[in-house]
Amino acid sequence: MVKQQDAVFRQAYPAPPYWVARFDVANPPAPGAFVLADLGGPLRQALFPATIDADGFTVMLPPHHPATRLLPGATVNVLGPLGQGFRIDGVTRLLLVAEIASLPPLLPLLEAAPAVALVIEAPTRAQLPPPDRFPPAVELTLVTRDGSAGHLGPLESQDPAPANLERVMPRLVELIAWAECACFACPNDRYPALAAIVRAARVQPAPDFAQALVQVPMPCGVGACEVCRTQTRATAQTQGGEKHACIDGPVFDMLLL
Amino acid sequence: MIELAPRHKFGLPIASPVMPAAGAFGYGDTYHDLVDLRVLGALVTNPMSLTPREAARGRRIAIHGEHFVAHTGLPNPGVRRVLQQYRQTWERLPIPVIVHLIATTPAETAQAAERLSGVPNVVGIELGVVDNVTPQRALNLLDAARADGDLPVIVRVPFTGVDALAPLLADHGADALTLTAPPRAVLPASDAPEDSEARRYLRGRLYGPALFPLLLNVLARWCSKLPVPVIACGGIASLQDATACLELGATALQVDALLWRDPLILQRIAEGLAKFETSTISE
Numbered sequence: 001m002v003k004q005q006d007a008v009f010r011q012a013y014p015a016p017p018y019w020v021a022r023f024d025v026a027n028p029p030a031p032g033a034f035v036l037a038d039l040g041g042p043l044r045q046a047l048f049p050a051t052i053d054a055d056g057f058t059v060m061l062p063p064h065h066p067a068t069r070l071l072p073g074a075t076v077n078v079l080g081p082l083g084q085g086f087r088i089d090g091v092t093r094l095l096l097v098a099e100i101a102s103l104p105p106l107l108p109l110l111e112a113a114p115a116v117a118l119v120i121e122a123p124t125r126a127q128l129p130p131p132d133r134f135p136p137a138v139e140l141t142l143v144t145r146d147g148s149a150g151h152l153g154p155l156e157s158q159d160p161a162p163a164n165l166e167r168v169m170p171r172l173v174e175l176i177a178w179a180e181c182a183c184f185a186c187p188n189d190r191y192p193a194l195a196a197i198v199r200a201a202r203v204q205p206a207p208d209f210a211q212a213l214v215q216v217p218m219p220c221g222v223g224a225c226e227v228c229r230t231q232t233r234a235t236a237q238t239q240g241g242e243k244h245a246c247i248d249g250p251v252f253d254m255l256l257l
Numbered sequence: 258m259i260e261l262a263p264r265h266k267f268g269l270p271i272a273s274p275v276m277p278a279a280g281a282f283g284y285g286d287t288y289h290d291l292v293d294l295r296v297l298g299a300l301v302t303n304p305m306s307l308t309p310r311e312a313a314r315g316r317r318i319a320i321h322g323e324h325f326v327a328h329t330g331l332p333n334p335g336v337r338r339v340l341q342q343y344r345q346t347w348e349r350l351p352i353p354v355i356v357h358l359i360a361t362t363p364a365e366t367a368q369a370a371e372r373l374s375g376v377p378n379v380v381g382i383e384l385g386v387v388d389n390v391t392p393q394r395a396l397n398l399l400d401a402a403r404a405d406g407d408l409p410v411i412v413r414v415p416f417t418g419v420d421a422l423a424p425l426l427a428d429h430g431a432d433a434l435t436l437t438a439p440p441r442a443v444l445p446a447s448d449a450p451e452d453s454e455a456r457r458y459l460r461g462r463l464y465g466p467a468l469f470p471l472l473l474n475v476l477a478r479w480c481s482k483l484p485v486p487v488i489a490c491g492g493i494a495s496l497q498d499a500t501a502c503l504e505l506g507a508t509a510l511q512v513d514a515l516l517w518r519d520p521l522i523l524q525r526i527a528e529g530l531a532k533f534e535t536s537t538i539s540e
């Protein structure tokens with residue numbers, strides 16, 4: 001059931017490399033699900049929660065995002081909650097993997113399981129958030145593409161055969177072997193290589209072991225516009241083909257992408 | 258009732274002049290929680306072709322100010338699968354259904370039109386032709402859509418082809434014309450990687466408020482000259498816009514992708530026009 005609701009903007013403040021914006025709303029989206037907010041401009045904008053509570057949610061946005069210019073108390077019409085978020089019920093060992101710009105939708109999962117490991121990749125040290133931003137119980141692995149902090153990236157192998165685990169960051173392979181479920185938030189073109197690593201690191205991973213949030217514009221959010229179509233593979237259990245990220249996703253089984 | 262196909266043996270009566278444009282509203286199962294479909298004239302479906310089409314690869318939306326370009330590739334599962342999936346939904350809808358058919362070849366168009374005749378609650382076909390269609394090709398496609406089916410055929414005329422096609426199609430048996438399909442345009446895809454021209458610019462269908470004065474220009478020039486009803490489409494964003502279209506001679510109107518931002522706009526326009534009609538009658 002698609003609903004419109006009014007969200008009340010409370011405040012926005014910088015938390016480099018993002019801005020945090022807080023909205024009060026009766027029915028906030030679940031982790032990985034979203035609302036489409038009317039923030040001016042010809043199309044609504046997808047907002048993914050970074051934290052969620054009974055009264056609303058916060059989002060982490062790039063600086064200059066229109067939501068950062070709202071006045072406290074402003075009412076914003078939102079469509080949703082929409083989409084299928086992360087499916088982690090009953091998971092005790094959760095791995096989260098993100099490229100820094102795509103990290104915010106994973107943040108509501110930081111305390112979603114008894115043991116959580118988070119891997120963040122950034123181009124360089126300056127773009128990494130300070131480790132004290134994360135709950136102490138989260139096991140944090142930092143990766144930089146230039147090696148200026150943490151492990152030397154990228155996450156996936158540059159080898160033409162990405163399933164060659166000897167060329168993949170050993171810590172990532174260990175964590176994939178350790179986890180009961182792994183949630184990824186990266187640009188879409190990285191998912192095939194990451195999926196190959198999961199296939200090589202796990203024997204027959206269960207459906208939804210690896211979940212990926214696809215990044216695609218979602219102008220309507222309800223399956224009307226066909227802009228968000230995402231190609232998926234068929235399995236013995238599921239029909240493949242093109243799916244709507246706004247209805248069937250935006251979180252998909254990464255091994256089917 | 259408003260008659261959209263007065264020359265057709267069955268006609269195409271609709272209760273309200275307001276409809277969603279093809280590609281804006283899905284197949285009838287998307288916005289029913291938000292929009293009271295009963296106030297609309299008809300559902301115009303998303304475009305469908307005889308055979309399945311996949312979505313366009315790469316970037317599909319580019320925004321510039323109040324306008325945007327969309328390039329989806331008109332993905333759809335093909336007429337047979339659409340009918341399997343939506344036949345029952347359409348039968349239960351409180352409004353009639355006009356199927357938007359992508360006119361590929363005359364043979365495929367004829368086959369698709371034949372499949373659509375007799376489908377419960379499908380009352381018409383809106384034929385979508387490519388932008389650079391030649392007049393002869395457009396007539397062949399129209400003939401094909403009318404050949405084996407018994408549904409009224411509306412042709413959605415390309416923005417750049419109105420002068421060449423509209424009078425010809427109307428004289429040749431089109432039951433109504435949708436003026437116009439969204440024009441083609443190119444916009445910079447601002448956040449695309451800078452590595453190739455194709456990635457930095459997106460060509461597609463243009464939507465936004467600038468289409469509206471262009472639409473009015475087309476309506477002012479053509480409505481009085483055409484012997485068939487005209488359905489206005491392009492940038493209609495308010496009750497005032499809708500009223501202007503009707504004043505310039507359009508019989509009905511379609512709200513395009515602007516409804517993604519404000520789905521209730523359809524309902525507001527339909528209810529506003531109905532109120533206006535009631536108050537005029539009572540005066």
Ligand code: FES
Pocket residue numbers: 217218219220221222223224225226227228229244245246247
């Ligand atoms: S966002 Fe429009 S179909 Fe998914």
